[in-house]
Amino acid sequence: MLFAEQAVTSSDKTFFQLRKAIVEGEIAPGTKLSETELSTKYGVSRAVIREAINRLETCHLVERKANIGARVVSLSPAGLIELYQVREALEGMAARLAAKHMSDAEISDLRALLNQHFEKVQDGQSYYQEAGDLDFHYRIIQGSKNQHLIAMLINGLYHLVRMYRVQLGMAGPRVTTAFDEHRQIVNAIANRDGELAEMLMRRHILYSKNNIEHKLLSLSKERDKA
Amino acid sequence: MLFAEQAVTSSDKTFFQLRKAIVEGEIAPGTKLSETELSTKYGVSRAVIREAINRLETCHLVERKANIGARVVSLSPAGLIELYQVREALEGMAARLAAKHMSDAEISDLRALLNQHFEKVQDGQSYYQEAGDLDFHYRIIQGSKNQHLIAMLINGLYHLVRMYRVQLGMAGPRVTTAFDEHRQIVNAIANRDGELAEMLMRRHILYSKNNIEHKLLSLSKERDKA
DNA sequence: CAAACAAACTTTGTCGACAATATAGTGAGC
DNA sequence: GCTCACTATATTGTCGACAAAGTTTGTTTG
Numbered sequence: 444m445l446f447a448e449q450a451v452t453s454s455d456k457t458f459f460q461l462r463k464a465i466v467e468g469e470i471a472p473g474t475k476l477s478e479t480e481l482s483t484k485y486g487v488s489r490a491v492i493r494e495a496i497n498r499l500e501t502c503h504l505v506e507r508k509a510n511i512g513a514r515v516v517s518l519s520p521a522g523l524i525e526l527y528q529v530r531e532a533l534e535g536m537a538a539r540l541a542a543k544h545m546s547d548a549e550i551s552d553l554r555a556l557l558n559q560h561f562e563k564v565q566d567g568q569s570y571y572q573e574a575g576d577l578d579f580h581y582r583i584i585q586g587s588k589n590q591h592l593i594a595m596l597i598n599g600l601y602h603l604v605r606m607y608r609v610q611l612g613m614a615g616p617r618v619t620t621a622f623d624e625h626r627q628i629v630n631a632i633a634n635r636d637g638e639l640a641e642m643l644m645r646r647h648i649l650y651s652k653n654n655i656e657h658k659l660l661s662l663s664k665e666r667d668k669a
Numbered sequence: 670m671l672f673a674e675q676a677v678t679s680s681d682k683t684f685f686q687l688r689k690a691i692v693e694g695e696i697a698p699g700t701k702l703s704e705t706e707l708s709t710k711y712g713v714s715r716a717v718i719r720e721a722i723n724r725l726e727t728c729h730l731v732e733r734k735a736n737i738g739a740r741v742v743s744l745s746p747a748g749l750i751e752l753y754q755v756r757e758a759l760e761g762m763a764a765r766l767a768a769k770h771m772s773d774a775e776i777s778d779l780r781a782l783l784n785q786h787f788e789k790v791q792d793g794q795s796y797y798q799e800a801g802d803l804d805f806h807y808r809i810i811q812g813s814k815n816q817h818l819i820a821m822l823i824n825g826l827y828h829l830v831r832m833y834r835v836q837l838g839m840a841g842p843r844v845t846t847a848f849d850e851h852r853q854i855v856n857a858i859a860n861r862d863g864e865l866a867e868m869l870m871r872r873h874i875l876y877s878k879n880n881i882e883h884k885l886l887s888l889s890k891e892r893d894k895a
Numbered sequence: 896c897a898a899a900c901a902a903a904c905t906t907t908g909t910c911g912a913c914a915a916t917a918t919a920g921t922g923a924g925c
Numbered sequence: 926g927c928t929c930a931c932t933a934t935a936t937t938g939t940c941g942a943c944a945a946a947g948t949t950t951g952t953t954t955g
Binding site: 455532590 | 677678681716719720723724726727729735736748751752754755758759761762766815816817818820821825826
């Protein structure tokens with residue numbers, strides 16, 4: 444991955460493993476995270492499990508209560524909407540700042556990335572939604588050069604968004620249209636038009652929200668039938 | 670305090686103590702936080718200190734590096750600007766959502782709070798900037814009813830803002846004008862005019878940023894002279 | 896039979912000790 | 926005199942055990 448986080452300590456490794464397991468649904472939403480159980484399962488002491496759980500909590504992937512324990516967050520339509528509302532504001536802002544602060548080199552790199560994605564999409568690889576889209580957003584977030592913004596989005600919301608997507612099985616009819624949106628955003632950034640970049644990004648995320656919301660709705664309808 | 674956080678565990682207590690010490694400058698920015706030292710100082714084990722430090726890290730009040738340790742964040746003009754940029758976006762959004770989601774009762778409560786503040790300001794109590802302003806923002810953030818937004822602002826940015834204010838010795842010539850701004854914001858919310866509420870809030874924070882930035886600048890000028 | 900109390904059990908919170916890593920200091924070699 | 930390597934020291938990371946709080950189960954009582 445491009446912006447690699449590398450595990451130096453044992454807690455890091457356990458944290459990454461747990462995060463992956465949660466995001467990818469291996470550990471279901473709402474599951475209680477037992478410290479002793481996890482410590483035997485991952486072959487580490489409870490201390491590192493506790494540390495990992497703490498970090499999962501700061502990602503908003505689990506909720507902890509004193510003397511009771513931690514549970515994986517449960518997803519809900521309301522939660523999704525709240526999440527995307529915040530994302531819209533923050534990533535819109537990121538796009539605006541990126542138009543101001545990204546270097547020409549970074550922008551042309553971003554363009555190159557987009558072209559790569561385009562080829563892969565044409566090859567019919569569903570790769571796009573998985574890593575590509577995320578890389579794109581990653582780069583713009585980083586391009587904002589605002590540390591608070593970066594921390595909030597990357598450490599905070601980002602993995603939660605992934606979790607929703609994975610859990611709802613987003614493969615994506617939106618792939619091609621999303622691609623065009625990405626291209627427009629890059630153009631706006633290249634033109635140093637922050638206002639437009641923000642607006643396009645907000646709209647992009649709004650569409651994305653509508654799309655995923657629709658999926659969520661049809662899923663719940665199926666559930667009602669059964 | 671209104672939205673009281675209460676310490677149930679020993680880590681909670683230590684966390685609150687440390688946070689207070691950092692925000693109020695008792696522990697200077699940039700200071701290394703030695704686990705052993707703190708554990709003897711506060712009379713608790715290193716485990717609870719570690720937990721407390723972890724939580725300080727999620728508040729962005731300290732920065733931790735693996736195998737090296739934690740330091741209190743250092744303040745800088747650039748950091749301040751980044752912080753207020755994010756605040757502007759998020760609290761602006763909070764105001765817009767508050768106009769939509771706050772109940773009539775909550776709004777009249779907020780008005781009452783504002784009147785209280787007004788009386789205290791007239792009495793010449795500098796109380797305002799300290800708790801009052803914060804309570805006001807607190808309530809609007811809570812009024813947004815967006816859990817992600819609330820978590821980010823209250824657990825994340827909020828105490829950092831306080832830290833900047835305290836460190837810069839903000840007593841506030843802006844008190845009275847800020848008060849008017851607050852009143853206008855409440856009016857917009859009461860009228861259920863989200864757009865206006867957002868705009869007024871953004872502007873309020875922008876002014877606040879300019880004010881504090883100016884202070885920061887004159888401080889650094891004094892430092893250059895000496 | 897339901898509700899409330901009590902005891903056993905499970906789980907989290909806290910502790911002190913040991914292991915691994917970084918830092919500082921010292922000496923040898925060039 | 927400077928640099929590099931090695932040692933010594935201090936600090937963080939990890940561990941298993943104990944304490945405290947919560948949960949469950951079983952019993953007793955109205």
